[in-house]
Amino acid sequence: MCGIVGYIGSQAAAPILVDGLRSLEYRGYDSAGIALNPGDGRFRVTRASGKLNNLQARVDMADPTSLGIGHTRWATHGRPTEANAxxxxxxxxTVVAVHNGIFENFLELRAELTAAGHAFATETDTECLPILVSHLMASGLAFREAFRQAIGRMHGIYAVACLHAADPGRVLVARSGPPLVVGLGEGENFIASDVIPLLRHTRRVIYLEDGDLAEITREGVSLFRLDGTAVQRPVFTVPYDPVAAEKGGFKHFMQKEIFEQPLAVSNTLLDRLPLDGGEIPLDLPYTLDELRAIRRITILACGTSRHAGLVGQFYLEHLARIGVEVDYGSEYRYRDPVVPEGTLAIGITQSGETADTLxxxxEAASRGARTLxxxxxxxxxxxxxxxxTLLTHAGPEIGVASTKAFTTQLVVLLLLALRLGEARGTLAPGQREEIIQALRELPALLERAGGMDRQLHAWAQKWHEATDFLYLGRGPLYPIALEGALKLKELSYIHAEGYPAGEMKHGPIALIDRHLPIVALMPRDAHREKVxxxxxxxAARDGRILALVEEGDTGLDHIAEDVLALPRVNPWLAPILYVVPLQLLSYHIAVIRGCDVDQPRNLAKSVTVE
Structure with missing residues (x-):
């Protein structure tokens, strides 16, 4: 997802900003820009669509201005154009701003500000912030107070940085959801979405908490809350250890990779979402006639990748109306499989080296199947x-238990289902556009899910001594129940089982008593009432229910012991969103139990033996 950098000091800001943005390229972006504040009342703003090289070619790297902010954008509201960068x-x-996240009430703010006589120049939600700050300052408020009040009007998730043309001595920032880090120097200070851009300049950093605002000057940093009260945050010293730097300040690689999922999904989607009603731009070597000739799909995978395939079965059958079977890679060759004409065999493997899947x-190819x-x-x-081949572009995944590789596999499978649905004419009117827009908004929703980390840590403290877990879901959420159970087994060595919720009464119900935690996945979809x-x-058998529900759904309050409310999401994207809390729960339980999170016993990252 988007990246923010900022600098205030005595050095030329432009090279620092561009270098910082380059170190954030892994986050995924489709445009970039910087704003320099030379103190003469006029900003020097440079923006470009596409890769960072396009921006760098336009920036005057010799400009001596020592205050500026920069941004790499992943489009959600508005196309990935220079105008929207x-x-x-x-x-x-007079006011410029950069923003990660989504202002959910931007339409309301836009209407209000338009009625007040302000003209909007972009399609974005972000533009509301600088216009609102300017509007409040016109009523007599100082920059800092206008910024504080404007942030108080913003609903949603955000990390923002803001400058005023007539105030070259400060940067104002705020965080609610997406990360924002302040780097502390001598006579200079920095901001970034990640610690990595800061390490070449300073080892001393402050991690802003949700709800924090900060005023950053050359001399120091003052933090405060929305009500204006001052707040203190600890200063961390980041060691110049390559491995620690690679972890980006996280305790474990797996923890880092869980929180990288918004970024990984952004990279997966990069250049794969259509503009102006065009086709899904997947780089596939099949003609339209060949796509239409696919009559059956066989998905071959193992472990977590197989769970992705099970979700993909729902995607492909519903959106493309093609019959799908999902097979264990380790079993397929040994059952003399039937491969009808028109079969596409899809092998899903994170490393691309899984021996059974290969x-x-x-085997499928030898029997006449096309292969992907x-x-x-x-x-x-x-x-x-x-x-x-369809690459997931998740980036390196060091933790043995897969997290971001899994969610990006789900995204690729959904894109493939949409492309096949286009080719076959099977998509319901409007459904394609709804899913595409939901995919654009998905990284921001994943950021919000990651923001529930503290509550899930509390769950882990409460439940880490349990000896068994049961995970339940229906429809495309039942494979997520399987994946949640697998993660808990892999990381914490606690026995766990995942089931379709309707299958519970066909056996697992015998295990239910007051000692059994039951993790239930219940978005507000067509399966909700059945779940x-x-x-x-x-509950009638004393099962202790931990429920993941949609915001505003109180249907389980009377029987669930713990409830986690997730943001509303398109039902086809619910599997991608709902797996994140399950990953975090498993991670925290494993840490509390003293397990090796990154290298669980007996497991390997790439299984190259049968």
Whole structure:
């Protein structure tokens, strides 16, 4: 997702900002820009669509201005054009801002500000902030107070940085959701979305908490809350240890990779969402006739990748109306499979080197199937072996238990289902556009899910001594129940089982008593009422329910011991969102139990043996 950098000091800001943005390229972006404040009442704003090189070619790197902010944007509201790139300005040119996240009430604010006579120049939600700050200052408020009041009007998630043209001595920032880090120097200070851009300049950093605002000058940093009260945050010293730097300040690689999922998904989607009603731009070597000729799909995978395939089965059958079977890569060759004409075999493997999946894909090809690999490593065996490849672009995943590789596999499968649905004419009117817009908003929703970390840590403290867990879901959420159970087993060595909720009464109900935690996945979808009935059956037998529900859904309050409310999401994207809390719960339980989170016993990252 988007990246923010900022600098105030005595050095030229432009090279620091551009270098900082380059170190944030992994976050995924489609445009970039910087704003310099030379103190003469006029900003020097440079923006460009596309890669950072396009921006750097336009920036005067010799400009001596020593105050500025920069941004790499991943489009959610408005197309990925130069006009929509950050930083955004108020119409009078006095205020600029950059923003990660989504202002959910931007339409209301836009209407209010338009009625007050302000003209908007972009399609973005972000533009509301600099215009509102300028509007409040016109009523007599100072920059800091106008910024504080404007932030108080913003609903949603955000990390923002803001400058005023007539005030070259300060940067104002705020955080609610997406990360924001302040780097402390001598006579200079920095801001960034990640600690990595800061390490070449300073080892001393402050991590802003949700609800924090800060005023950053050359001399220091003052933090305060929305009500204006001052607040203190600890200063951390980041060691110049390559491994620690690679972890980006996180305790474990797995923890880092869980929180990287908004960024990983952004990278997966980069250049794969259409503009102006065009086709899904997947780089597939199949003609339209060949796509229409696919009559059956066989998904071959193991472990977590197989769970992704099970979700993909729902995507492909519903959106493309093609029959799908999901097979264990380790079993496929040994059952003399039938491969009808028109079969597409999809091998899903994070590393591209999973021996069982490679062998199964080879077997399918020998029986006449077309082959497609979904993997995370360019040039891996699976990519070379299959006739087509869709890369997930999740970035390196060091933790053995897969997290961001899984969610990006789900995104690729959904994109593939949409592309096949386009080719076959099976998508319901409006459904394609709804899902595409939901995909644009998905990284921000994943940021919000990651923001529930503290509550999930509390759950882990409460439940880490349990010896068994049961995970329940229906429809495309039942594979997420399987994945949640697998993560808990892999990391904490606690026995856990995942089931379709309707299957509970066909065996697992015998295990339910007051000692059994039951993790229930219950978004407000077509399966909600059925899941609710299943959980009432469990509660009647003293099962202890931990429920993941949609915001505003109080249907489980009377029977669930713990409830986590997740943001509303398009039902087809619910599997991607709802798995994040399950990953965090497993992670925290494992840490509390003293387990090796990054390298669980007996497991390997890439299983290259049968």
């Amino acid at each position: 950050h930083p955004h300005r108020s119409p009078d040119g 062998a199964a894909l080879k 690999a979904i993997c995370n490593v360019m040039g891996a065996t699976a990519a070379r072996q299959a006739e087509a 609710l009935s299943n959980l009432q059956e469990a």
